[in-house]
Amino acid sequence: MKEKISIDEFDGKKFKIRFVEQEDNRKAVLTHYLHNYHNGVKKHYEKEAIQYLKQIVEYKNEEEQLNYVSDVALQQLLFEVENVPFPTPENYTFKFIDLFAGIGGFRLALQNLGGKCVFTSEWDENAKKTYRANFGETPFGDITKQYTKDYIPDDFDVLCAGFPCQAFSIAGKRGGFDDTRGTLFFDVAEIIKKKKPKAIFLENVKGLINHDKGKTLATILNVLRNDLGYYIPEPEIINAKDFGVPQNRERIYIVGFRNDLNINSFSYPKAHNKKVSFKKVKEKKVVPTKYYLSSQYLQTLVNHKQRHKNKGNGFGYAIINDEDISNAIVVGGMGRERNLVIDKRITDFTPTTHIKGEVNREGIRKMTPREWARLQGFPDSFIIPVADASAYRQFGNSVAVPAIQATAEKIINLLNI
Numbered sequence: 001m002k003e004k005i006s007i008d009e010f011d012g013k014k015f016k017i018r019f020v021e022q023e024d025n026r027k028a029v030l031t032h033y034l035h036n037y038h039n040g041v042k043k044h045y046e047k048e049a050i051q052y053l054k055q056i057v058e059y060k061n062e063e064e065q066l067n068y069v070s071d072v073a074l075q076q077l078l079f080e081v082e083n084v085p086f087p088t089p090e091n092y093t094f095k096f097i098d099l100f101a102g103i104g105g106f107r108l109a110l111q112n113l114g115g116k117c118v119f120t121s122e123w124d125e126n127a128k129k130t131y132r133a134n135f136g137e138t139p140f141g142d143i144t145k146q147y148t149k150d151y152i153p154d155d156f157d158v159l160c161a162g163f164p165c166q167a168f169s170i171a172g173k174r175g176g177f178d179d180t181r182g183t184l185f186f187d188v189a190e191i192i193k194k195k196k197p198k199a200i201f202l203e204n205v206k207g208l209i210n211h212d213k214g215k216t217l218a219t220i221l222n223v224l225r226n227d228l229g230y231y232i233p234e235p236e237i238i239n240a241k242d243f244g245v246p247q248n249r250e251r252i253y254i255v256g257f258r259n260d261l262n263i264n265s266f267s268y269p270k271a272h273n274k275k276v277s278f279k280k281v282k283e284k285k286v287v288p289t290k291y292y293l294s295s296q297y298l299q300t301l302v303n304h305k306q307r308h309k310n311k312g313n314g315f316g317y318a319i320i321n322d323e324d325i326s327n328a329i330v331v332g333g334m335g336r337e338r339n340l341v342i343d344k345r346i347t348d349f350t351p352t353t354h355i356k357g358e359v360n361r362e363g364i365r366k367m368t369p370r371e372w373a374r375l376q377g378f379p380d381s382f383i384i385p386v387a388d389a390s391a392y393r394q395f396g397n398s399v400a401v402p403a404i405q406a407t408a409e410k411i412i413n414l415l416n417i
């Protein structure tokens with residue numbers, strides 16, 4: 001059989017206009033089904049997945065006058081979802097779900113520890129694209145919707161979520177479950193309440209500590225401890241630079257264990273002794289026209305910094321030397337200019353339309369998406385299938401994989417699974 005069918009058929013415009021749905025979860029259902037084809041979780045997605053498979057085969061046959069059969073299509077699609085850089089470990093020892101998944105930083109870390117992801121949700125289309133290219137699975141969409149939550153299977157061990165931080169409207173210092181309604185934390189809490197995973201692992205910006213004068217964090221901890229019945233040790237600020245990547249990125253980690261497991265102590269991982277510098281992640285060859293600054297633009301940055309020099313640290317750009325470590329990579333504003341590097345080796349090139357005017361003589365350039373990937377601990381086999389603008393956003397939003405992995409390892413060890 002020469003014909004090939006692919007999950008991408010679902011993206012075909014002609015296919016799409018046949019169905020008008022509030023949110024198209026078909027790709028997510030089918031890839032989750034295929035990914036769990038060899039285990040019990042498959043059942044959870046089966047009925048719908050078979051129906052979607054039929055739809056897509058019928059469509060393909062009509063469009064291309066074929067006589068394609070579902071069984072062959074199924075085999076091809078199975079191969080497609082499994083033939084990715086980061087497939088599910090063969091003999092997995094625990095199951096987890098990946099909420100606010102982004103490009104799968106948590107997933108990579110937990111798979112490295114022998115975990116199998118049984119549900120993932122992320123609503124950004126570009127992030128979904130990166131996720132599928134690397135893990136073979138398309139995430140479900142908006143997690144605030146009941147129809148998305150209905151797809152979450154029972155019986156997974158760990159819930160992972162790096163949810164955006166929002167204030168709760170509460171009168172006192174500490175709110176309860178109902179006070180968090182309308183926020184993304186509420187959705188996470190609701191899932192925990194319903195599914196009761198053994199452990200939870202939440203990640204957030206360091207600013208969560210002082211957010212709304214500390215009320216946001218106090219409410220989160222109160223809900224997890226008192227309303228949901230989890231043992232939650234004091235959250236800890238973990239810095240990516242302590243776990244083998246040259247990036248100064250501090251994030252708050254919150255872990256928890258269901259009370260009936262009788263786990264009542266937890267220690268966060270200790271910093272590695274071996275520190276690495278930017279040199280370790282620096283790309284050897286960079287397309288000059290894409291990443292080097294024009295001398296005019298560089299001058300604008302210099303002037304800008306001069307004018308605002310009393311505005312404190314972290315304002316404007318910084319030049320990261322090979323022996324330094326990078327500041328946290330961030331999204332938006334001057335995100336990409338915050339960390340510049342020097343590459344004196346490449347000096348003789350002609351400016352193109354990408355660079356208005358002459359390229360700066362010093363060889364100052366932005367970091368590349370691959371360097372951002374490495375700063376977050378993503379191996380080079382991680383596929384970047386999107387344009388640079390999306391790639392920067394995705395890596396800037398992501399977690400530092402080695403720091404997540406070191407913490408998750410401690411969690412898994414305690415769970416004895």
Ligand SMILES: C[S@@+](CC[C@H](N)C(=O)[O-])C[C@H]1O[C@@H](n2cnc3c(N)ncnc32)[C@H](O)[C@@H]1O
Pocket residue numbers: 100101102103104105106121122123124127141142143144161162163164184394397398399
């Ligand atoms: C801070 S990022 C988490 C990144 C992720 N931990 C990673 O390693 O790439 C938060 C993510 O939540 C997603 N998000 C926000 N609201 C959502 C919603 N209602 N449903 C699904 N995803 C959502 C955003 O698109 C964003 O990618």
